[in-house]
Amino acid sequence: MTVTTIPSKAPPSSLYNIAHRGARSLAPENTMAAIEKAWQIGAHGVEVDVSVSVDGELILFHDDLLNRTTDVDEKFPDRVDQPITTFTLEELRSLDAGTWFIEADPLGEVSEGNVSLSEQSAMQGIQIPLLEEVLFFVKTKDWFINLEIKALPPPNNNFPVVEHVLQLLERVQMPSTNLAISSFNFNYLRKIQSLSSDLEINALIGVPYSGKQDWGDYEFKIYNANSAYTDENQIQQALARGCRVNLFTVNDPNEMIRFRKAGVDKLITDYPQILKDLDL
Numbered sequence: 001m002t003v004t005t006i007p008s009k010a011p012p013s014s015l016y017n018i019a020h021r022g023a024r025s026l027a028p029e030n031t032m033a034a035i036e037k038a039w040q041i042g043a044h045g046v047e048v049d050v051s052v053s054v055d056g057e058l059i060l061f062h063d064d065l066l067n068r069t070t071d072v073d074e075k076f077p078d079r080v081d082q083p084i085t086t087f088t089l090e091e092l093r094s095l096d097a098g099t100w101f102i103e104a105d106p107l108g109e110v111s112e113g114n115v116s117l118s119e120q121s122a123m124q125g126i127q128i129p130l131l132e133e134v135l136f137f138v139k140t141k142d143w144f145i146n147l148e149i150k151a152l153p154p155p156n157n158n159f160p161v162v163e164h165v166l167q168l169l170e171r172v173q174m175p176s177t178n179l180a181i182s183s184f185n186f187n188y189l190r191k192i193q194s195l196s197s198d199l200e201i202n203a204l205i206g207v208p209y210s211g212k213q214d215w216g217d218y219e220f221k222i223y224n225a226n227s228a229y230t231d232e233n234q235i236q237q238a239l240a241r242g243c244r245v246n247l248f249t250v251n252d253p254n255e256m257i258r259f260r261k262a263g264v265d266k267l268i269t270d271y272p273q274i275l276k277d278l279d280l
Contacts, residue, residue, distance in 0.1 A: 015280045016266035018146060019043040020249050021062060025109045025270045027119070028101040029069065030060040031126050035134060043272035045144025047182075047248070050131055050165060052156055057089040058131040058164055064153045070095040070128070085156035089130075098126030107270055131165075135172045142178065146202065146224075146268075149183045162191045169199075176200070182224050189220065202246060206230070218243055224268070227255065235262045253278060 022034025023041055030048055038046050051061040064083045066072040073080050075095055076087075084092070102120050105111055110120070131147075138145045152159055165181070182202035183189055189201045206213035206226025213229035218241040225234070227247040238245050246266035250256055253274055256267055260280045269275050 014044070015260050015264070015275075016044045016144070016246075017042075017272050017275045018144075018246075018266050018268045019046045019272040020268045020270050021048060022046050023270075023272055025107040026115055026273070028098045028123060028126055030062055030129070031097055032129050032133070032137070033098065033119075033123055033126055035129075035137060038272055039141060039143065041273050042276045044266075045146065046138075047146040047148060047268050048131075048134060049148050049150055050161065051084055051150065052152060052159055052161060052164070053084070053089040053092055054086050054156065055088050056159070056164070058161075058168060059089070059092060060129050060131060060134060062150075066092075066095065069100050070097050071099065083153040085153050085159075092128050095128060096125050097128045098123035132168060132172065135168070135174050138178060139172060139174055144178055144180075146180045146182055148204070149181060149185070149188050151185055162188050162195070166192070166196055169196075180222070186219075204248075222246065222265075224248055224266075227259065230259075232262045235259075235264060239263055250275075256280065 019038035021029035022031065023037040024034050027034035027037045035046050048060050049062040051059050053059060061084055063069065066084055067080050072095055101123055102110060109115055147165065149161055149165060152161060176198045180200040180202050181192055182204050184204040184207060186203060189203060192199055192201050200222065201220065202222045202224045203220040204224045205215060206229045208226065213226055215223065215234065215238060218238065222244045223238060224246045227250045230247060235245050245264045246268065247259055247264050248268035250259060250267045250269050251271050256275055256278055257280065259267060267275060
């Protein structure tokens with residue numbers, strides 16, 4: 001497959017095009033296939049979700065449960081209702097994290113003919129990736145990654161995930177200019193500020209399906225706000241307080257244009273291919 005040449009990260013005058021969980025409309029979310037696809041499309045970076053195995057290995061995964069995006073019901077039928085944090089890395093890596101995408105076609109791109117047969121074939125048997133391998137890919141490409149650190153379900157709800165992420169970033173020697181760390185858990189962000197003040201942190205607000213969004217006292221320099229709960233007035237108020245604003249998850253082209261005009265920095269989207277074509 002031909003790889004599209006793209007600029008390193010985004011030029012300052014450009015709107016950052018950030019692929020949500022990778023190019024998840026064209027490949028299985030939070031897998032190397034989705035991340036590589038986002039690179040090929042020409043996105044300026046990716047947003048991914050950090051989770052952890054029961055034996056303390058950092059991986060990419062969004063949900064607490066495995067059944068939506070793996071074949072856990074076939075491999076471990078008696079553990080379908082157990083959270084991802086109860087599985088060892090070896091068990092997690094034995095799962096097929098790709099075939100579901102072809103069958104479910106979550107965003108309709110397979111039926112539209114935008115995922116080739118060869119790409120579909122390559123998705124079968126894809127593994128849940130280690131965060132380390134994703135970071136090496138991003139570093140090698142001099143690209144950009146937003147790591148969302150999520151609240152972990154039991155038994156790892158007290159796992160020191162922030163410290164482990166920071167240790168991994170140091171071990172990989174990941175340039176701070178190539179990443180941001182985001183979370184709805186502001187205590188995570190405050191801890192990162194105290195331990196690694198050079199890292200960019202993004203405060204996530206507007207929990208999906210909550211119907212509300214609270215900017216608080218504008219404690220943080222950068223906010224990743226829920227586009228469904230955001231209007232131009234909120235953006236202008238945040239900008240007036242010296243904050244920068246990114247939005248998730250923006251999939252409609254008209255909304256992409258609207259929010260670009262409103263002054264946001266980054267749009268996190270399931271359709272980086274559409275945002276790329278708009279050339280905003």
